[in-house]
Amino acid sequence: MTSARTGTPADRTAATHSPELRAAAARLGRRRFLTVTGAAAALAFAVNLPTAGTASAAELDAAKIKSDPFTLGVGSGDPQPTSVLLWTRLAPSPYESDSGLPRTRVSVRWEVAHDERFTRVTRRGTATAHPEFDHSVHVEVPGLDADRFYFYRFRVGSWISPVGRTRTAPALSANIAELKLAAVSCQAYHDGYFTAYKHLAAEDLDVVVHLGDYLYEYAVTAVGGARNYTDRRLPAHYNRETITLEDYRLRYGLYKSDPDLMAAHAAHPFV
Ligand SMILES: [Fe+2]
Known part of the structure; x- marks a missing residue:
């Protein structure tokens, strides 16, 4: 896993949101803003139903x-x-x-x-x-x-x-005499393959604690950045910074499609 900073200004992140949300983002800073909106999303998921209407x-x-x-x-x-x-x-x-x-x-x-x-x-x-x-x-x-x-x-x-x-x-x-847990963080798709997850999937563990970042907002080129695909090309909509909800959903899909990450999720519960 590699580490990098996301560091995008809050005003750019919130550019597609309402004036109220943009103001909130400016006050809170980007990370905090995402946490707040994420909490709202988590609440919605808690009942697995869309907003009324x-x-x-x-x-x-x-x-x-x-x-x-x-x-x-x-x-x-x-x-x-x-x-x-x-x-x-x-x-x-x-x-x-x-x-x-x-x-x-x-x-x-x-x-x-x-x-x-x-x-x-x-x-x-x-x-x-x-x-x-x-x-x-x-x-x-x-x-x-x-x-x-x-x-x-x-x-x-x-x-x-x-x-x-x-x-x-x-x-x-x-x-409890012992607990076997793994801690993971900072998985950047464009920086290379997730081979560490392949090993993690084979480990004898009770739980995986993911400390973030789960994804990065940087553009991912058609060849998957440092993955340098020779047998496939990613659509152009990955080759720009992640900003909108649709961008994020596509980006999550891209990360989740990694077979090693998929194997780790299938093998252990994550927190
Ligand atoms: Fe990170």
Whole structure:
């Protein structure tokens, strides 16, 4: 992982926002501004529903999804003694602005099992992927046992996601002799490959603590910066600084499409 500074002036970041938000950004500075807006987004995700009045009415027939929507893998996080958060995002075309989906809701089934082959499923349900959230899915799974591994996956129509593994936290009363955690930070896509995550995915860990930065706003060239792709080209919309919500969603998609980062998310819960 490399380290670099983002250092973009707050007034430029907020250029596309309302006068109130621009003023707030100027007062708080950019980092703080993003934290505040991020907190609002987290609150919205807590119930996994768009703001009242914006919910899309139509629901997509999953049979119309013609290519794998699970291109960005799966992840889990915020492990508690009896619950864990599961994540995925539907993106048949992860490098396009609409991710290859119409602006309709999509029903996503999920299941959690004790074993990797899902012969002993302990929890299952259905979640809705909303276009307002770029078809991301957050499921807080309750009723789990403390301090144990679980396996999870998602399904849309006939498409099945990769299997993820997660681990619940120990009980609050547990006498903990040891805890195995990894700390990661500062992953810059344009500075090179995420091979450290490949190793991390193979480690025996209880949880990964991500200290940020999860992404960088710098332009990423068509060859992926220092990755210097010879077999593919990234769309031109990555080759500019990340400013708008759409820019950020594209940038998250780009990072999440990295196979090593995907493997780490599928192997361990992140905080
Ligand atoms: Fe950093």
